[in-house]
Amino acid sequence: MRIAMIGSGYVGLVTGACFSEFGFNVTNVDQDVKKIQDLERGKIPIYEPGLDSLVQHGRAAGRLSFTTDLSGAVNQADIVMIAVGTPTRRGDGYADLSYVYQAAEQIALALNGYTVVVTKSTVPVGTCRKVAKIIEKTRPDLKRGIDFDVASNPEFLREGSAISDFMRPDRIVIGTDSNRAKELLSKLYRPLYLIETPIVFTSIETSELIKYASNGFLAMKIAFINQMADLCEKAGADIQELAKGIGLDGRIGRKFLNVGPGYGGSCFPKDTLALSRTAHDFNSPLTLIDAVVEANDSRKKEMAGKIIAALKGRGDIKGKTISVLGITFKPNTDDLRDAPSLVIVPELLKAGLKVKVYDPLYYAGSERLGYATDLDGVEWSINAYASMQDADCVVILTEWNEFRALDLDRIKTLLNAPQGFKPLMIDLRNIYKPSEMEEIEYVSLGRGKIAA
Numbered sequence: 001m002r003i004a005m006i007g008s009g010y011v012g013l014v015t016g017a018c019f020s021e022f023g024f025n026v027t028n029v030d031q032d033v034k035k036i037q038d039l040e041r042g043k044i045p046i047y048e049p050g051l052d053s054l055v056q057h058g059r060a061a062g063r064l065s066f067t068t069d070l071s072g073a074v075n076q077a078d079i080v081m082i083a084v085g086t087p088t089r090r091g092d093g094y095a096d097l098s099y100v101y102q103a104a105e106q107i108a109l110a111l112n113g114y115t116v117v118v119t120k121s122t123v124p125v126g127t128c129r130k131v132a133k134i135i136e137k138t139r140p141d142l143k144r145g146i147d148f149d150v151a152s153n154p155e156f157l158r159e160g161s162a163i164s165d166f167m168r169p170d171r172i173v174i175g176t177d178s179n180r181a182k183e184l185l186s187k188l189y190r191p192l193y194l195i196e197t198p199i200v201f202t203s204i205e206t207s208e209l210i211k212y213a214s215n216g217f218l219a220m221k222i223a224f225i226n227q228m229a230d231l232c233e234k235a236g237a238d239i240q241e242l243a244k245g246i247g248l249d250g251r252i253g254r255k256f257l258n259v260g261p262g263y264g265g266s267c268f269p270k271d272t273l274a275l276s277r278t279a280h281d282f283n284s285p286l287t288l289i290d291a292v293v294e295a296n297d298s299r300k301k302e303m304a305g306k307i308i309a310a311l312k313g314r315g316d317i318k319g320k321t322i323s324v325l326g327i328t329f330k331p332n333t334d335d336l337r338d339a340p341s342l343v344i345v346p347e348l349l350k351a352g353l354k355v356k357v358y359d360p361l362y363y364a365g366s367e368r369l370g371y372a373t374d375l376d377g378v379e380w381s382i383n384a385y386a387s388m389q390d391a392d393c394v395v396i397l398t399e400w401n402e403f404r405a406l407d408l409d410r411i412k413t414l415l416n417a418p419q420g421f422k423p424l425m426i427d428l429r430n431i432y433k434p435s436e437m438e439e440i441e442y443v444s445l446g447r448g449k450i451a452a
């Protein structure tokens with residue numbers, strides 16, 4: 001079976017490499033010439049643990065190849081997967097489907113022999129049927145059900161653990177009304193039957209909505225725990241213990257109950273917004289999701305306010321320097337899309353603070369700094385300690401492993417503190433215990449104190 005993967009970004013590249021590992025022949029297509037040239041040279045354009053060896057393995061076995069020639073790849077494929085971006089459309093919050101529709105037209109022109117065209121991108125309900133219509137309009141000679149079928153097969157992998165998520169998923173969702181497509185896609189996922197992965201076959205519309213409902217629900221969990229943290233702080237309770245106390249209830253579950261500076265990344269922000277827009281269009285508003293979007297937007301600004309307030313509590317902030325550790329929206333990815341840092345750091349700069357940044361993938365001399373233009377105005381450091389040198393406060397923004405066991409004695413010597421104050425650490429991921437911080441003024445989230 002031959003697969004053409006249209007789009008070789010975070011999803012297309014990982015899924016293409018994983019399908020080739022299953023033994024299928026995969027051609028990964030992208031319109032970005034540099035990306036394809038890099039991939040052909042064995043250079044992986046994104047940071048995703050384990051991806052380089054998987055790609056190398058697929059190429060060496062002759063099962064994985066890269067091209068900008070969409071027609072050539074589609075022409076020979078049994079299954080074509082659309083894995084292009086669906087970012088927020090500028091100005092109105094809807095998903096921008098122009099890449100999907102453009103890909104659908106290009107695919108239509110190259111279809112040859114029965115092919116299943118699958119939307120793997122996260123797309124609003126109705127999009128997959130629109131893809132079928134585009135194909136029929138572009139190629140009136142092709143008949144749906146005879147020459148091609150469409151299916152929705154949303155992807156649930158998480159950046160940072162994408163390969164194991166893909167290889168050991170909680171479930172596979174396939175939406176199609178064609179038995180032939182269902183059969184072909186069942187064959188594609190047969191390698192996962194061995195580990196008894198549940199496959200949910202459903203209608204196209206349900207499948208499209210399952211993806212948004214999943215992300216909406218997870219985003220809601222995050223927004224919920226963040227607001228509970230605010231309440232804990234004021235009521236003298238502890239969010240860590242609260243999260244454990246509720247998470248042990250099997251109906252709630254322990255995951256996605258980590259307090260933080262607000263969700264970010266390439267999925268939750270855009271998908272919650274798009275879901276909210278879809279619901280309004282169907283005159284069936286999801287007011288819960290509307291509230292989640294609003295709460296998360298304000299949360300990022302509130303976190304900047306929290307940092308500034310902590311510094312102000314120690315005197316004039318003019319000319320003060322902040323060390324920021326971590327700018328990606330979560331550890332183990334280089335993805336900066338909609339990261340909380342892109343709101344928080346500019347707010348700090350706006351307040352007149354100097355900001356020194358270190359991230360394990362974005363540091364002084366890192367090739368990736370070209371992608372961090374939203375953070376123009378910061379000084380990049382070579383490591384965590386260099387960023388703290390002579391700073392007046394350190395802020396942990398992303399819980400990279402290397403920030404979990406910082407040398408606290410060394411930090412005390414690096415950070416400036418006004419007379420009568422301890423060095424200041426603001427931990428927006430709660431990775432330390434307050435009890436470890438006797439000689440540091442430690443500000444974290446949702447750990448309230450009751451006056452004795």
Ligand SMILES: NC(=O)c1ccc[n+]([C@@H]2O[C@H](COP(=O)([O-])OP(=O)(O)OC[C@H]3O[C@@H](n4cnc5c(N)ncnc54)[C@H](O)[C@@H]3O)[C@@H](O)[C@H]2O)c1
Nearest residue numbers: 007008009010011030031032084085086103121122155159
């Ligand atoms: N990133 C994630 O963690 C994740 C997880 C699950 C689902 N998704 C969804 O998967 C989709 C892709 O996300 P991503 O993060 O991989 O995006 P991405 O921006 O990293 O990659 C998209 C790629 O598609 C290419 N492309 C666009 N139009 C093309 C065309 N006509 N022909 C060939 N290539 C084309 C772009 O050049 C780009 O390399 C989105 O809908 C997203 O919501 C993403």
